Amino acid sequence: MAAQLAPIPDPQSGSSTALVETAAPRVTLRNSFAHPFDSAMAAARTCYSPHLVDPGEITEKQRVMIGTGTYFGGHHTVYQHAHFEFGLENVSRQFVWSFLHAHPFYNSEQQSQRYVRLDRAQAFVPPERGNFGASERAIYEKAVARAWDSYRELATVLEPAVREILNDIWHVGPGSHAKRVQKVERQTEKRAIEVARYVLPVAAFSTMVHTISGIVLHRLWRMCAANDTPTEARAVIGEMVARVREIDAQFFDRFDNQPMDDPPEPREAAGDGEAFAREFDARLGGLTSRLVDYSPNAVASIAQSYRAVAGLGAAACPDAEALDRILNPARNPYRRETLNVGVHAPMMRALENAHFTFAKKISHTADSQDQRHRMVPAARPLLTLADTRSPDYIAPMLVRDNPRALEIYQRAMDEAWAAKNELLDRGVPREFALYLLPNAKSIRLVESGSLLHLLHKWTMRTCFNAQEEIYQASIEEVRQLRGALPEIGRYIGPPCYLRAGISTPICTEGSHFCGVKVWLDFPNIERRI
Numbered sequence: 001m002a003a004q005l006a007p008i009p010d011p012q013s014g015s016s017t018a019l020v021e022t023a024a025p026r027v028t029l030r031n032s033f034a035h036p037f038d039s040a041m042a043a044a045r046t047c048y049s050p051h052l053v054d055p056g057e058i059t060e061k062q063r064v065m066i067g068t069g070t071y072f073g074g075h076h077t078v079y080q081h082a083h084f085e086f087g088l089e090n091v092s093r094q095f096v097w098s099f100l101h102a103h104p105f106y107n108s109e110q111q112s113q114r115y116v117r118l119d120r121a122q123a124f125v126p127p128e129r130g131n132f133g134a135s136e137r138a139i140y141e142k143a144v145a146r147a148w149d150s151y152r153e154l155a156t157v158l159e160p161a162v163r164e165i166l167n168d169i170w171h172v173g174p175g176s177h178a179k180r181v182q183k184v185e186r187q188t189e190k191r192a193i194e195v196a197r198y199v200l201p202v203a204a205f206s207t208m209v210h211t212i213s214g215i216v217l218h219r220l221w222r223m224c225a226a227n228d229t230p231t232e233a234r235a236v237i238g239e240m241v242a243r244v245r246e247i248d249a250q251f252f253d254r255f256d257n258q259p260m261d262d263p264p265e266p267r268e269a270a271g272d273g274e275a276f277a278r279e280f281d282a283r284l285g286g287l288t289s290r291l292v293d294y295s296p297n298a299v300a301s302i303a304q305s306y307r308a309v310a311g312l313g314a315a316a317c318p319d320a321e322a323l324d325r326i327l328n329p330a331r332n333p334y335r336r337e338t339l340n341v342g343v344h345a346p347m348m349r350a351l352e353n354a355h356f357t358f359a360k361k362i363s364h365t366a367d368s369q370d371q372r373h374r375m376v377p378a379a380r381p382l383l384t385l386a387d388t389r390s391p392d393y394i395a396p397m398l399v400r401d402n403p404r405a406l407e408i409y410q411r412a413m414d415e416a417w418a419a420k421n422e423l424l425d426r427g428v429p430r431e432f433a434l435y436l437l438p439n440a441k442s443i444r445l446v447e448s449g450s451l452l453h454l455l456h457k458w459t460m461r462t463c464f465n466a467q468e469e470i471y472q473a474s475i476e477e478v479r480q481l482r483g484a485l486p487e488i489g490r491y492i493g494p495p496c497y498l499r500a501g502i503s504t505p506i507c508t509e510g511s512h513f514c515g516v517k518v519w520l521d522f523p524n525i526e527r528r529i
Contacts, residue, residue, distance in 0.1 A: 020121045043081050044070055068254075081214070092204065096108075097364060113439070124435060154196040198365060222257055229435075273392075280359065281444075288362065290480070302451070303319035303323060305351075336502065340456050370447075496518050
C-alpha cells in the first residue's frame with residue numbers, strides 16, 4: 001500500500017507545509033525453512049526412531065497423528081526447529097515495545113532512533129472507525145506533525161552544547177587535527193538527535209529484521225490482543241502468519257489456533273494511573289532503580305554452587321576463594337570475553353543461583369532498549385491501564401541543563417498530553433489515543449534476574465556509550481549491590497574496568513571509545529553526556 005500524505009497546517013503560518021506519512025505494515029519473509037511442518041514431524045519421529053528421520057519420509061497419516069498429538073498435547077519443542085526471518089516495515093515503536101519485544105524468544109535488528117536522523121514524519125495512524133473519525137484523525141495527525149517539529153528544533157538547539165562538551169572531552173580546539181574535529185562533529189549530531197528523539201511519538205514507524213521460531217509465531221497469533229496495540233498487532237502478526245502459509249499452509253491450517261479475543265487484562269483503564277505513579281515513585285525514593293529484593297545468602301549459594309562444579313569441599317575452597325575464582329577477571333578469563341559465554345561455562349552457571357529484583361522508572365525509549373536484555377525479564381505496564389491525564393515523562397540530562405531546550409521539551413510534552421486527552425474526551429479508544437504519547441513517557445516496571453545475566457547487563461550498560469537512563473539505572477544498581485553484598489559488588493563494572501591491567505585493549509569499543517578513562521575511578525566517575 002502506498003504511503004498516504006496528510007497535509008497539516010504549519011503552526012506559524014497556517015499553510016499546509018508539514019506532512020505525516022502513514023502506510024499499512026509491510027511484512028516480507030526473508031528466510032525460512034523449506035518444509036517447516038514436515039521438519040517438525042520428522043524431529044518428533046526421531047525421538048522414537050533408531051535412525052535420524054528425514055522430512056521426506058513423513059506420511060500424511062503421520063502428519064495427522066503426530067501433528068495433533070504434539071500440538072494439542074503441549075509438546076511444542078518440535079515446532080521450535082523451524083525459524084522465520086521477517087522484514088518488518090511501517091510498524092510503530094509502541095507495537096514493538098508493547099508486544100513484539102515483550103517476551104524473550106526472538107531476535108531483532110531494529111532501526112536506531114539514537115543514530116538515524118528521522119527527517120520525515122512517518123507514523124502509525126489508526127483506522128477511521130467508531131469514535132475515531134475525520135476530525136479525530138486531524139487532531140491526531142497535527143499532534144504527530146508538531147512532535148516532529150519539536151524534534152527538529154530540539155536537535156538544532158542542543159548541538160552547540162553537545163559540541164562544547166565533546167570538544168572538552170576530546171581536547172579539540174584551534175589547530176586540532178582535522179580527523180579529530182570531524183569525529184566530534186559526527187558525534188555531535190548523533191548525540192543531539194539521540195536526545196531529541198524523546199519528543200517523538202511512540203506512533204513513529206520502525207523498520208527491523210525480526211526472527212522467531214515457529215512455536216513463537218503460533219503464540220504471537222494466539223496472544224495478539226494481549227497488549228496495548230491489539231489492532232496493529234493483529235494486522236502485523238496476521239501478515240506474518242500469511243507469509244508462512246504461502247510457503248507451507250499446513251504449518252497453521254492443521255490446527256484451530258485463533259487469536260484470543262478476550263484476554264483477562266481489561267482493555268480500558270480500570271485503575272488510577274496518577275495514584276499508582278505516586279506510590280511507585282515514593283517507593284523509588286528519588287532513584288531511577290531501587291533494589292527491592294535479593295537472595296540474602298547469595299555469597300554462600302554461589303560458593304556452594306562453584307564447589308559443586310569443581311568437586312571441592314568448603315575447607316579446600318572457602319566462600320571468599322570460590323567467589324574470587326568466579327568473579328575476579330584476573331583469574332577467570334570468561335569475565336573478559338565479549339562473546340558472553342557465561343551460560344556455556346560450567347563455573348559461571350553457579351551465578352544462576354543468586355537473584356536480584358529492582359523497581360525501575362525509565363522512559364519508553366530507554367525501556368525499549370532495556371527490554372532487549374531478554375534474560376532479565378520484567379513486569380511492564382499496560383499503558384492503557386496506567387494512563388495519566390497529566391504529563392508524566394523523563395527529561396534527559398542535556399535537556400535539563402539547557403534552558404532553551406527545556407522550554408521546547410516541556411512544550412512538546414504538554415502538547416502531546418493535551419492531544420491525547422482531547423481524543424480520550426471525544427471517546428476515542430485509549431489504544432489509539434496513547435500512540436500520541438512521546439518516547440519520554442515514564443515506564444514503571446519491576447525486573448528480576450540471576451546474577452549471571454545481570455552481570456552481563458551491568459558490564460555492557462555501565463559503559464559511557466550506553467544509553468543515558470540505562471547507564472544511570474545500572475550504576476545505581478551496582479552501587480546498591482556493593483552496599484548489600486560488597487563481596488560481589490567489587491567485581492562489577494564496565495569492560496574497561498574489568499580489563500585494566502589485565503588485557504589489552506582496555507576499551508573494547510575500538511573507534512567508539514568514549515574518550516574518558518572510566519576505569520580509573522569507577523564507579524565514582526561522573527558522566528557528562
